[in-house]
Amino acid sequence: xxxxxxxxxxxxMGMTNKKSLKCEQHLGHNAMYWYKQxxxxxxxxxxxxxxxxxxxxxxxxxxxxxxxPNSSHLFLHLHTLQPEDSALYLCASSQDxxxxxxxxxxxxxxxxxxx
Amino acid sequence: xxxxxxxxxxxxxEGAIVQINCTYQTSGFNGLFWYQQHAGEAPTFLSYNxxxxxxxxxxxxxxxxxxxxxxxxxxxxxxxxxxxxYLCAVSDSNYQLIWGAGTKxxxxx
Numbered sequence: 302x303x304x305x306x307x308x309x310x311x312x313x314m315g316m317t318n319k320k321s322l323k324c325e326q327h328l329g330h331n332a333m334y335w336y337k338q339x340x341x342x343x344x345x346x347x348x349x350x351x352x353x354x355x356x357x358x359x360x361x362x363x364x365x366x367x368x369x370p371n372s373s374h375l376f377l378h379l380h381t382l383q384p385e386d387s388a389l390y391l392c393a394s395s396q397d398x399x400x401x402x403x404x405x406x407x408x409x410x411x412x413x414x415x416x
Numbered sequence: 417x418x419x420x421x422x423x424x425x426x427x428x429x430e431g432a433i434v435q436i437n438c439t440y441q442t443s444g445f446n447g448l449f450w451y452q453q454h455a456g457e458a459p460t461f462l463s464y465n466x467x468x469x470x471x472x473x474x475x476x477x478x479x480x481x482x483x484x485x486x487x488x489x490x491x492x493x494x495x496x497x498x499x500x501x502y503l504c505a506v507s508d509s510n511y512q513l514i515w516g517a518g519t520k521x522x523x524x525x
Contacts, residue, residue, distance in 0.1 A: 305458070341424065341517055341518075342517055343420065343514075343515040343516055343517045343518075344503070344505075344513075344515040346512070346513070357512075391458070391459070401446075401511060402446045402447040402449075402464070402466070402507040402511055403511070404449070404461050404464065405461075405513070406461070407451075407458035407459045407460070408458055409456070409457055409458045410456075410458065412456075
């Protein structure tokens with residue numbers, strides 16, 4: 302148990318569906334991240350939030366929409382996804398995003414399958 | 417471009433020693449991380465190196481050579497539970513983590 306939880310753990314959705322992934326961290330951290338992990342590929346950073354402000358958006362398609370209502374919760378809203386979006390979506394948190402190497406603590410991920 | 421290279425898969429025997437290598441080319445360097453990820457689970461932090469040399473932590477050690485852009489993770493007295501993927505990541509000049517694709521380690525009895 303790393304102190305970062307994600308729900309749901311598994312999700313199957315059609316290309317016309319709308320769904321949301323939820324992440325919650327219980328570590329008192331100020332920064333939260335969304336990553337995409339595809340088989341045999343490096344982790345792809347999607348979004349970074351620091352103190353509820355988005356600080357990084359790495360050219361992610363608009364069909365992925367993040368939301369950070371407070372420093373403990375992070376959502377990823379999904380709509381009109383493509384089959385190539387099928388992957389493991391990992392949430393992580395770190396103490397800060399203030400210009401220093403930070404150890405990130407990961408949740409178990411949501412395994413997403415888009416049909 | 418920025419690049420992290422590590423072997424895709426390695427096999428080792430229970431009780432033995434294995435070394436997982438990682439080479440990197442990044443814009444700047446602010447440290448190198450190793451994470452362990454069991455199948456279907458979260459990556460968990462193993463080690464962080466920012467200075468050259470060997471850092472030992474129980475059965476696991478991590479080595480860094482900044483001049484060579486090279487690190488390795490050394491696992492001793494291998495146990496079946498060490499079967500996992502091992503991810504190498506470098507913090508670049510903007511403190512962004514650049515990740516390798518991971519090395520899947522298979523431990524055989």
